[in-house]
Amino acid sequence: MLIRLLSGDLPRSRVLAVILILIFLGLALAPFVFPGTRSLNVAAKVAVFILLVASYDLLLGYTGIVSFAHTMFFGIGGYGVGIAMAKMGSGWFALTTGVLTSFLLSLLIALAIGLLSLRVRAIFFAMITLAVAAFFQILASQLSAFTGGEDGLSFRVPEALRDRLTSYYVVLTVAAALFLALLRVVNSPFGRVLLSIRENEFRSEAIGYRLVTYRTIANCLAALGATAAGVLYALWLRYTGPDTTLSFNIMIDILLMVVIGGMGTMYGAVLGATIFVVAQNYLQDLMKLASGAASGIPLLPQVLHPDRWLLWLGILFILCVYYFPTGIVGRLRR
C-alpha cells in the first residue's frame, strides 16, 4: 500500500527515510507539536513550497530544462484565486471559477512557451522564460485596478476554510496528494522518457520520441503543479501580491531549494523546501547570535549579519552544483 502510494520510488537510504518520516510527522502534527502562529505559518509554507519545488524538479531535474517562469505560474494560481475571490465574493463558486481559470491560463501559456521555444536550445528557453516572467510581473503591477498593483489583494475565503486548523490541513492534504501525483508521473513510462531526454536528447530522438512533445508536456505539468501551489498559498495567506508569488527572489529561492535538496529526486524537493523555509525563518536568529559574538573582528560581523543568510545558502548552492549534483538526497543514497 505504502509502496504503491510512493509509486515504488522508495527513499533507498535509511537516514533519508528517517528524515522524510520526521518531516512528514512534523508537518502532520505541526499545530499540536509546535504551537503558535509563526510555526504554523512556517509549516504551511513548507507544505506549499514542497509542491512548488517538486513541480520545478520535474522540469529541472527530470527533463533537464531551466525555466525562470515558474514563479509566473505560481503567481497565476495566486492571482486567479485572489482576483476571483476579491471580485466575486467569498463563496465556493468564486473559488472554483478562480481555480479553473488559472489552471486553464497556466496550461495555455505553458503550451505556448513550450511550443515556441522548446524546439531550440535549453539556454534559449531559459532566456525566453526570464523575459516572459518579467513581463508578467510588470503586467501584475500595472493593471492595478485588477490586481491591486504593488499592494496586492486581500480577500475572504469560504466559511469552511476560515478556521486556521481546517485550512492548514486542507493545504497539507492537497499538497501531499499532488506531491504523490508528481512522484507517480516521474516513475511512469513517461517519466523514464523524460530522463532519457535529459541524459541524451539525440539518442532519445533517434529511438523515436519527439523531444518537443515530451518537453512541452513536462512544462505543462510543472506549470499546473506551480499553479496549484499558488492557489494553496493564496488560500492560506488570504492574500496575493507580487512579493509573495511573482518576485524574482522566489524564483531564486526555488532554484536554491531544488539544487540543495537534490535535482531529479523528488524527495530532494521535500528536504530542500523544509531546510530552506526553516532556515529563512530561524537561521537569522542564529546568525544574530553569531554576528554578536564576532563583533570587533573586521568584516566578519557584516558577513554574519542576519540579512546575509542568502550569502551562505548561495555558497552552499554553488558547492552543491560542483560536488553534489544530486544534492543532499543523492549524498544520502550513496
Place this chain on the structure above:
Amino acid sequence: MKIDWIPLALVPLLALAALPLVGSLPTWVTLTVAGLAMGMMIFLMASGLTLVFGLMDVLNFAHGIFISVGAYGAATVLTRMTKEMQAESLASDLSAMVPAVLAAMALAGVLGWFFERVLIRPVYGDHLKQILITMGGLIVFEQLIHVVWGADIIPLPRPGTITGSFIVGEAAIERYRVAAVVVGVLVFAAMWAVLNRTRIGLLVRAGVENPEMVESLGYRIRRLFVGVFVAGSALAGLGGAMWAMYQEQVTPAMGMQVLVVIFIVVIIGGLGSVGGCFVGAMLVGLMANYTGYLAPKLALGSNILLMVLVLLWRPRGLYPVGRA
C-alpha cells in the same frame, strides 16, 4: 564582406514611423536622442554578454553583477571627489569622471577574471550547470555587494558640465544623453576595429566560427577566452557606471533589473553577434522611449513585443551566428 542591410535599416525606419505618431518634431527629436542614448548604454552592457556567448558558448546569468559592481566602483570614486565635481569646468569634471570610469572597468574586469577562473571554467560545455553556477554567482555576489557597500541606495550626483540640456530649435536635448551616444559610438567603433582589423580580432572571429580549428592551428583558445571574458566584464562595468550616472543612483539590484532588457537585446540581435546586439540595443532603446511617451502603460511590455516580432521574422535573431 557582405553586409545584411535590412536589420540595419530597421532603426531609421522605426524612428521615422514614430514621427507621425508623436506628432511634434521637437518632441520627436528629444525622444529619439533619448532612445539612442539608452540604446548605447544597453549596448555597452550587452556587448560583453553576446561576445562571451559567441566565443565560449557560455551564457552568463551573472552578467548583471558586473554592471552593479561597475556602478558601485564609479560611485565610490565620484562620492569621494565632490570638490572636483562641483567646480564648473570640463577639465575638473573629467578629472573625476575618468578615474571613476576606469575604476568601474577595472573592478568589473577583475571580477570577470575571477568568475571565469573560479566559477565557469569547470563547467564549460554543460549549459545546465552553467546556468545554475552563474545564478549561484549572482546570488553570492549580490549579497557581497550588500556586505561591502551596504543595502541602501547611494545617490550619485552628475558632474556639472554634463547636466542640463542644449536647446536646438525647439527641442531640448539632455547633455548627458549626447555624451552617452558619443561614448557608445566610440566604443562600438573601437570594438569593430579590434574585431575586424587586428590579429586578435581575427582569432576571436575565427573562434566564434570554429573553436576546435583555431586550437588545432596552435593558438591557445583558453587565453582568448579569458581575455574576451575580462574585456566583456569591463565593458559591462563601463555600461553600469554610465547607467548609474544616468539614473543618478546606485542600488544593489540594478544589474539584475537591467539584465532582462539585456537578454532581450541579445536575443533580438542573435546570440553571439556584436553587430546584431548594437542594432537590437538601438531598437529597444528607441521603442522604449517612443512607447513611454505614446502609451506609458505599454512601455515596459514593448520590448517583449519587439522580441516576439523579430523572432517571428528571424527565429534566430537579426544576425544569426554560425553554430545553431
